[in-house]
Amino acid sequence: MVEAGAIGQTGSPLIEVEHLSKQYLSADGRVTQAIGDVSFTQDAGTFLAVVGPSGCGKTTLLKCLAGLMPHTGGEVRYSGEPIRDVPEGLSIVFQEYTRSLMPWLDVRRNVEFPLRHEPRPVRAERAARALSYVHLEGFESHYPWQLSGGMQQRVSIARAIVS
């Protein structure tokens, strides 16, 4: 059983989910229902925590909400617009933070990645700020494999907040 909770109600609806469902088709043709029928509305400025036992579909739900995975039925809307690929302004910190960092890039370049289309001074300044928030100044030239798990996690957080 999965429950949704919201803290406070401010602003307009940001995320609207209506009758979302997701089916998986395995290689041998078996159909698995990962999400049955989910509907909720999330307003701007709120927190949502999705809790449930392992294997209940939380990651699937999040992937569908993030546009990383096509859902089978229902609709997902961001500020009234039906979702089409990953929405602008969405940042994700992945559970497996080690694997989500690009191993061939150093910390600075990893954190700068979302800003890759910005001019260099903007990138550098924002990246430095993000890294200082997570207390990782001085590690810009390190590579992910050189850092501890906790530090890698902080790098991925910095990357999420950099833009």
Added chain:
Amino acid sequence: MTSSPLTERSLIRRRSTQHAVATSFSLALLAVWELVGQAGLTPFFPPISSVAVEVSDILTGPQLTRDVLPSLGRALIGFGVASVGGATLGICLGYFRSLEPWTQSPLEFIRSVPPPAVLPLAVMVMGPTYTMRVAVIAFGAFWPVLLNAISGTRHVDPMYFDVARTWKASSWEIIRRLVFPAALPQIMAGMRIALAIALVLTVLSEMIAASSGLGYLVLQSQRLFALDRMYAGVVMLGVVGWLFTVVFAQIERRVLVWYEGQKGLRDG
């Protein structure tokens, strides 16, 4: 980003479409060859149909015992010798690590002698005999098995040795009952490569220093400009290569049944 509901039918349909496209692509290539050959555009490519005729000739005629079987025989015997020798020596070198610094560099160097280049040396030393050919084939096929045996032995989980020590097993028993099965997956991976090398060297030795075998057949046909027979030989060699791979994969799967399962477990 909605998608149409995924159904079993659509998945199966996609897979069979791909298969159909692949097959028609291959058939189209063959058809092109046939047409080019029939039109006689170039003397280099006889039509597929005549090549096919030659293939069946080879399989049903005297060539079978004169060329095809000797090739198979040499390759397999050389491969067998190389596998046994390579695995044995490899396990020894891997187990008795003290030998490593002394033997590594010379082995590295001898390993980089291109096996084809050994052929003239072997002809000089042993003369153009059957033994010589098998020896060259075995020499080339030996290295992948050796290297993999060494590596496989070295990477046996040390925990196994602790377990064995509680049984007070002798060195020989450890090697036979523990090291060998544990290194076997790696050894078989090396044997897979060795098989391919054995086939290559078989063909090569037949082209240079023999008067029978598929390699000899292909070269002779080229010299006599009997092109359909030449291509037929090439096709047969491809089939032999493919057959070796498939059969070996089957054997490997049987032998390593336990390894597959364990790996699956470990990878979760």
Added chain:
Amino acid sequence: MPARGSSKLTARFFYREATFEMQDLPPAVTHATAVDPAAEYRRPRGRNLRERLPPAVGFMACALLWELARILGVLPGSATASVPEILRVLFSGLMNGELVDPLLASIQATAGGFLWAVVIGLPLGLLIGVSRWVDAVTRQVVEFLRPIPSVSLIPVGIVVFGLGMGMQYFLVTFACVWPVVINARYGARNVDPLLLDAARSMGCSRRELLQRVVLPSSLPAVVTGLRLSAIIAVIVAVATQMVSGSPGLGRYIVRAQNDGAVPETYAGVLLISLFGWLISVVGIRLERRFVTARTNTVGEMS
């Protein structure tokens, strides 16, 4: 007190990751992979005498064994040459040019065929790895052509291309293209899907995904493929020269053997071995630079 959301989410659990992947690579990869000399070589060589001594002693021991075998008659004296003699012939051959032309031709054939194989095989392999359709369509053709031993195509090459360097290029390229294609495919196919998700979540377009994630991620596998390909290039070039008489060390060796020039034969073999060993060492060094330091995944297909 936080207000409870009104919606309740009920879902069926137990999803399994959908695997739309068709049969992935042939079983070869899921089994133990063949040993990679780069991995075995990882021990750093010490500069001091103690580290250098055992290999040197090993070499000397081999040379001594060789001489001993000749003296005892295990190896026929007439068909073998002594180590000093081989070395002497090798050096004089290099000095007076007798070995230089074949060496240059060998280098040319090896390098040329290798480069062609990369130019053809790398984009092709990446394409096959990235596009499910191209992979499915070309799979049959690849699986049929691949097991053909390249040496068996030497006569075909002679017929179509004659006896010159072009024929050598054709054969070396044919043999070398497979490791490049297969490893490029493996690298492109096995990009960590989480990296792709992460990049997509940061707004990467399809082209950007290819350029910024797939390419760097497949680099280790590609480098491994290049190394294997280079080694194959040396071997196939020699074999081609031996069978066809096309210029190169292979032809030199066969001619020397036919003429009964024993030390020259060995010198030729020694020279091509040194060349092959050099290629192998350079390949391993390069591979080590690109493969081990940066990455979480290393793929090897032989």
